Amino acid sequence: MTKKNAFYAQSGGVTAVINASAAGVIEAARENSDTIGALYAGRDGIVGALTEDLIDTSAEDAATVAALRHTPAGAFGSARYKLKGLDENRVEYERLIEVFKAHNIGYFFYNGGGDSADTCEKISHLSDEMGYPIQAIHIPKTMDNDLPHTDCSPGFGSVAKYTAVSIREAGYDLHSMCKTSTKVFILEVMGRHAGWTAAAGGLAAEFEGDAPHILLFPEIEFDRAKFLAKVDDTVKQYGFCTIVASEGVEIGTDFTRGDGREADAFGHVQLGGVAPKIAELIKSHLGYKYHYAIADYLMRAARHIASATDVEQAYAVGRAAVEYAVAGKSGVMVTIERESDEPYRWSIGEASLQEVANVEKFMPRDFISEDGFHITDTARRYLKPLIAGESYPPYVDGLPDYARLKNQAVPKKLETGFEI
Amino acid sequence: MTKKNAFYAQSGGVTAVINASAAGVIEAARENSDTIGALYAGRDGIVGALTEDLIDTSAEDAATVAALRHTPAGAFGSARYKLKGLDENRVEYERLIEVFKAHNIGYFFYNGGGDSADTCEKISHLSDEMGYPIQAIHIPKTMDNDLPHTDCSPGFGSVAKYTAVSIREAGYDLHSMCKTSTKVFILEVMGRHAGWTAAAGGLAAEFEGDAPHILLFPEIEFDRAKFLAKVDDTVKQYGFCTIVASEGVEIGTDFTRGDGREADAFGHVQLGGVAPKIAELIKSHLGYKYHYAIADYLMRAARHIASATDVEQAYAVGRAAVEYAVAGKSGVMVTIERESDEPYRWSIGEASLQEVANVEKFMPRDFISEDGFHITDTARRYLKPLIAGESYPPYVDGLPDYARLKNQAVPKKLETGFEI
Numbered sequence: 001m002t003k004k005n006a007f008y009a010q011s012g013g014v015t016a017v018i019n020a021s022a023a024g025v026i027e028a029a030r031e032n033s034d035t036i037g038a039l040y041a042g043r044d045g046i047v048g049a050l051t052e053d054l055i056d057t058s059a060e061d062a063a064t065v066a067a068l069r070h071t072p073a074g075a076f077g078s079a080r081y082k083l084k085g086l087d088e089n090r091v092e093y094e095r096l097i098e099v100f101k102a103h104n105i106g107y108f109f110y111n112g113g114g115d116s117a118d119t120c121e122k123i124s125h126l127s128d129e130m131g132y133p134i135q136a137i138h139i140p141k142t143m144d145n146d147l148p149h150t151d152c153s154p155g156f157g158s159v160a161k162y163t164a165v166s167i168r169e170a171g172y173d174l175h176s177m178c179k180t181s182t183k184v185f186i187l188e189v190m191g192r193h194a195g196w197t198a199a200a201g202g203l204a205a206e207f208e209g210d211a212p213h214i215l216l217f218p219e220i221e222f223d224r225a226k227f228l229a230k231v232d233d234t235v236k237q238y239g240f241c242t243i244v245a246s247e248g249v250e251i252g253t254d255f256t257r258g259d260g261r262e263a264d265a266f267g268h269v270q271l272g273g274v275a276p277k278i279a280e281l282i283k284s285h286l287g288y289k290y291h292y293a294i295a296d297y298l299m300r301a302a303r304h305i306a307s308a309t310d311v312e313q314a315y316a317v318g319r320a321a322v323e324y325a326v327a328g329k330s331g332v333m334v335t336i337e338r339e340s341d342e343p344y345r346w347s348i349g350e351a352s353l354q355e356v357a358n359v360e361k362f363m364p365r366d367f368i369s370e371d372g373f374h375i376t377d378t379a380r381r382y383l384k385p386l387i388a389g390e391s392y393p394p395y396v397d398g399l400p401d402y403a404r405l406k407n408q409a410v411p412k413k414l415e416t417g418f419e420i
Numbered sequence: 421m422t423k424k425n426a427f428y429a430q431s432g433g434v435t436a437v438i439n440a441s442a443a444g445v446i447e448a449a450r451e452n453s454d455t456i457g458a459l460y461a462g463r464d465g466i467v468g469a470l471t472e473d474l475i476d477t478s479a480e481d482a483a484t485v486a487a488l489r490h491t492p493a494g495a496f497g498s499a500r501y502k503l504k505g506l507d508e509n510r511v512e513y514e515r516l517i518e519v520f521k522a523h524n525i526g527y528f529f530y531n532g533g534g535d536s537a538d539t540c541e542k543i544s545h546l547s548d549e550m551g552y553p554i555q556a557i558h559i560p561k562t563m564d565n566d567l568p569h570t571d572c573s574p575g576f577g578s579v580a581k582y583t584a585v586s587i588r589e590a591g592y593d594l595h596s597m598c599k600t601s602t603k604v605f606i607l608e609v610m611g612r613h614a615g616w617t618a619a620a621g622g623l624a625a626e627f628e629g630d631a632p633h634i635l636l637f638p639e640i641e642f643d644r645a646k647f648l649a650k651v652d653d654t655v656k657q658y659g660f661c662t663i664v665a666s667e668g669v670e671i672g673t674d675f676t677r678g679d680g681r682e683a684d685a686f687g688h689v690q691l692g693g694v695a696p697k698i699a700e701l702i703k704s705h706l707g708y709k710y711h712y713a714i715a716d717y718l719m720r721a722a723r724h725i726a727s728a729t730d731v732e733q734a735y736a737v738g739r740a741a742v743e744y745a746v747a748g749k750s751g752v753m754v755t756i757e758r759e760s761d762e763p764y765r766w767s768i769g770e771a772s773l774q775e776v777a778n779v780e781k782f783m784p785r786d787f788i789s790e791d792g793f794h795i796t797d798t799a800r801r802y803l804k805p806l807i808a809g810e811s812y813p814p815y816v817d818g819l820p821d822y823a824r825l826k827n828q829a830v831p832k833k834l835e836t837g838f839e840i
Binding site: 010079168175179187203204389397 | 498597599602717718810818820
C-alpha cells in the first residue's frame with residue numbers, strides 16, 4: 001500500500017465529545033504511520049479543504065492530543081457547509097481534488113451528522129466518478145441522536161446527561177419553593193425535530209412525583225387542553241410541575257392575548273423559543289407563577305458533565321475510522337452496536353453511507369408513554385446506559401483546563417484560492 | 421443553662437449549598453445535645469413555624485444528614501415570606517411565640533438572605549419586646565452575594581463557578597463554529613440588581629480573545645452605541661463575541677422595529693428576559709447571527725458543579741450558628757472573613773443583625789473595568805478563590821444521588837391553626 005496523507009474535518013454543530021473522536025483519529029493515525037503519512041485537519045471543517053487552509057496535527061504533542069478527550073467543541077473549527085451534488089456544483093469537487101492531490105491526501109475522515117454523511121458519501125464516489133482515488137469514512141456525531149443505523153450517536157449521551165441532571169436539580173429547587181413561590185418550571189432543550197434530548201430528561205424521574213413531570217416531544221401532536229389539564233393536575237397533586245420541552249415542539253399561535261402579539265412590562269416584545277410560549281400559555285390559562293430556562297449551546301458544550309460512556313464511544317469511533325481506512329474500507333460510517341442493555345455492552349460496527357445519508361431517526365412511538373407526556377420503560381432501558389459514568393475534565397483555579405491547540409497551518413502549495 | 425429545643429428554617433431562593441448549612445446546623449446541634457434538645461425544622465421555612473408544621477430532624481440518620489452536604493435546594497422547603505414589623509402585624513409574632521412555647525424552642529436559626537436577616541433581627545427582639553426568651557442567629561445564604569458585612573455569601577461561589585464554567589464552554593463552542601455560523605452568544609444570569617454573578621463569568625477569560633468578551637452589569641448604565649461598537653469590534657477581531665448579561669440590566673425599549681412589538685417567524689410574540697432583547701438589538705443593528713441561553717434556576721440548583729470552597733463555607737456557617745447559640749449569642753449573622761487572597765484563607769466571624777438587615781451590597785466600581793464591560797484584576801483576586809475546588813456529588817446510574825429526607829412531622833400540640 002502506498003503511503004498517503006489523511007484529511008480530518010469536523011462538521012455541523014459541535015458537541016461535548018467531538019474532540020474525543022478527533023483524539024481517536026489522531027492517535028490511531030500516529031500508530032499507523034506505515035500506512036498513513038501526515039494527518040491534516042481542515043480549519044473550519046470542509047471550508048479548510050476548499051480554501052487549502054489545512055492544520056498540521058503533527059505540531060500537537062501527545063499530551064495535547066490526549067487533552068482533546070476532555071475538551072468540548074471543535075478544536076479545529078467546524079462548519080455548517082453542505083456540498084451540493086456532483087452535477088450541481090462540480091467546481092467544488094474539482095477544487096477538493098486539486099487540494100487533496102497537492103497534499104497527497106488519500107484518506108478522508110468526516111466527523112458529523114446527517115448532512116455530513118451525505119457529503120462524505122459524495123466524496124467516496126470521487127474515485128469512480130472523477131478518477132481520484134480516496135477512501136472516505138464517516139465518523140458519527142450529533143447531539144440530536146437522529147443518525148440511523150447506529151444504536152446512538154456520540155454527543156447525545158452527554159446532552160442526555162446534562163438534561164437529566166439539570167431537570168433533577170431544578171426539580172429539587174421547585175419542590176423547595178413551591179409552597180409560596182414558583183409552581184411551574186420549563187426547561188427548553190435543543191434537538192431539532194427529534195425528541196431524544198427531552199426523552200433523556202425523563203430519566204431523572206425515578207419515583208412517584210419526581211421531576212420532570214411532563215416531557216414535550218416534537219413527535220407528539222400538541223393537545224392544548226390535555227396539556228393544561230396535566231399541568232394543573234400535577235400542581236394540585238405534587239405542589240409543582242416541571243416540564244422538559246423540545247425546541248421543535250409546535251404549540252400553536254392563537255393563545256396569546258390580543259392579536260397574537262404581546263408586549264412585556266416594558267412595552268415591547270422579545271424573540272425567544274418555545275419555553276416562554278408554554279409559560280405564557282400556562283400563566284394565561286392557569287395563573288401559576290412560572291420560571292423557565294433555555295439551555296441552548298450550554299447543553300451541547302457542557303463537557304464538565306459529559307457522560308463517560310459517550311466520551312468512550314466518541315473516542316472509539318474516531319479510532320475505528322482510521323482502522324477501517326487502513327483495512328481498505330470506504331463509503332462507510334462507523335457505528336455503535338448495542339449487544340446488551342444490562343449489563344450494557346457495545347461494539348463497533350459499520351453502515352453503508354448510502355443508507356445513512358439524509359435519513360433522520362425519530363423516537364419510536366413505543367418510547368413514549370400512552371398519554372404522550374413521558375417515556376416508557378423501553379425508552380429507559382435504551383437511554384440509561386448512555387448517560388452512565390462521569391468523565392470530569394481536570395480543573396485549574398476552579399475552571400476546567402481545556403486544550404488550546406497550536407493549529408499550525410500547513411504551507412499552501414496551490415497558487416489559486418477559492419471563494420466559499 | 422436550661423436545655424431548650426431549636427428551630428431551623430430555610431428562607432428565600434434556595435441555592436446549591438443551603439443544605440450544606442443545614443447539615444452543619446444538624447450535626448453541631450447533635451454534638452451539643454447537653455444544651456440543645458430536639459432540632460426542629462420549619463416545613464416550607466417560617467411558614468412551618470406559623471402553622472406549627474415542624475419537621476423532626478432526629479428522624480434522619482447520620483448518613484442522610486451528611487448527604488445534605490451534596491444535595492441542592494432546600495431539603496425542608498423554603499419560603500418567600502417576610503414578617504412585617506412588630507407594630508404592623510403583632511399577631512404573627514404572638515403566633516410564633518405560641519408555637520415556640522408549645523415546643524420549648526429557645527434557639528432560632530434562620531438561613532437566608534437580606535429579607536431573612538430582617539426577620540431574624542425582629543425575632544431576636546422577642547425577648548425584650550414580648551418577654552419570650554429566644555436566641556436568634558442568622559446563617560447567610562444568597563446566590564446574589566449581596567449581603568453586607570460578610571466577605572461573601574454561601575451560595576454565590578457555586579453560581580459563580582457555574583457561570584464561569586458555562587461561558588468558557590459556550591466560548592469554545594462559538595469559536596468552533598463562527599466562521600460559517602453563530603457569531604454572538606448571550607448568557608443571561610440571575611442576580612437581581614447586583615452584577616456579582618455576571619462578574620464571576622469574567623473569570624473564564626484568561627487570555628486575549630477568550631470568552632466572555634463582554635459583561636453587562638446592572639451597576640453600569642447601558643450605553644447602546646458603545647455596546648454595539650464593542651460587539652462589532654469583538655466579532656471583527658476574534659470572529660465571535662460572547663456576552664454574560666445580568667438579568668437586572670436595563671437596555672431600554674425603543675430599539676425594536678415598528679411599534680416596539682415584533683412577531684417571530686410564526687407570527688407571534690413571546691415573553692423573555694434580557695438576553696433575547698440584547699440579541700434583537702444586535703441583530704437589528706449589526707445583523708449577526710446569534711444564540712442565547714437563559715440559565716435561570718439551573719444555575720442556583722447546579723450542585724453538580726458546586727464550588728468546593730462554597731460547600732465548605734456553607735457547612736461552616738451552619739455549624740458556627742449553633743456554636744454561637746451555645747455560647748449565648750443572639751441577634752447576629754455568622755460571617756465569612758477573608759484573611760488573605762493567595763493563598764486563600766478565611767475564618768468565621770459575626771456581624772450585628774441591625775447592621776445587616778435590608779442592606780444590599782453592590783459591586784464596587786473598582787471591580788469593573790473602565791469601559792464598564794469587564795472585570796478588573798481587583799475583582800479577579802476577590803472572585804478567584806470563591807470558585808476554587810470541585811465537590812462532586814455521588815452518582816448512581818449516571819445521575820446525582822441527592823438526599824431524600826423523611827421529613828417526619830412533629831405531632832402538633834396546639835389546637836389552633838394559622839392562616840398564612
